[in-house]
Amino acid sequence: MLKKERAALIAQRLADLYPDPPIPLDHQDEFTLLVAVLLSAQCTDKKVNEITPELFRAAGTPQKMFQLGQEKILxxxxxxxLSKQKAKNLAALSGMLIEKHEGQVPQSFEDLEALPGVGHKTASVVMSQAFGVPAFPVDTHIHRLAQRWGLSSGKNVVQTETDLKKLFPRESWNRLHLQxxxxxxxxxxxxxxxxxxxxLCRELYPSRKKPVEWKKP
Structure with a gap:
């Protein structure tokens, strides 16, 4: 089966399983989504969702987060x-949103990635899930499955993202990465x-016997 054929089969099977995948991080708006994604680094979404209700009650806007301050955020x-670094980033990020963006989450990759603690993956999640801009954020699950399914060599998440964007239609990226x-x-x-x-692994590779040793990002 060719790579393009595998990609098409995967897209169909995932669409059948998850026709309308929800955003796994609880949030109310662009800012709370940005905060939740930042907090999810090296942490499960479930754990983040346990913590954010209290945080958002106290500081659901950049202004309130900045006023709350690093120590109380912590x-x-x-x-x-990584709570200490995340608290530091949230306080600094909120101040920058107030100072440079009138308290609003910017709608560009460049401006998002300039915020403290916001890398390309976090920016991609916000752009896709908050603003509907096609993006393909690659986390460890996507990185792992792209290798097992023969869609990417998996040398790093940047290469995985590039490979997946070539295989799947742009209009499917936002939904597909969640699926x-x-x-x-x-x-x-x-x-x-x-x-x-x-x-899916057995359907894609029915004769595969040896385990796939995936390369962690």
Whole structure:
């Protein structure tokens, strides 16, 4: 099966499983989405969703977050990984939004990636999920599955993103990246499937016997 054929089959199977995939991070608007995505680095979405209700009650806007300050932010988010750096970034990010963007989340990759703690993946999530701009954020689930499904060499997340964008129609990116994440969590997990167990892996590679050693980003 050619790579393009695999991609088309994957898109169809995922559309059948997840026709309308929800955004896994709880949020109310662009700012709270940005905060939630920043907090999700090296942390599960489930854990972030346990922490953010208290944080958003106290500081659901850049102005309130900036006023809350780094130490009080840390008190709320301390159960999360990298909490000290995240608290520092949230305080600085909020100040920058107020100073440079009139308290609004900017709608460009360049401006988002200039914010403290915001890398390309976080910017891609915000651009796609908050503003509907086609993007293909690559997390560990997508990176892993792209290798198992033979869609990318998996040398790094940048290469994986480039390869996936070439294989799938631009209009499908925002929905598809969520569909792949949900499938990776539910069926093709890091330990539960090695490229030979889940339904999609077996359909794509029915004669595969050896496990796929995926390269972590």
């Amino acid at each position: 008190q709320i988010i301390h159960p999360l990984g 792949i994440i949900f499938y990776g969590r539910e069926f093709c997990t890091a330990r539960g499937c090695n490229g030979t167990h889940c339904d």
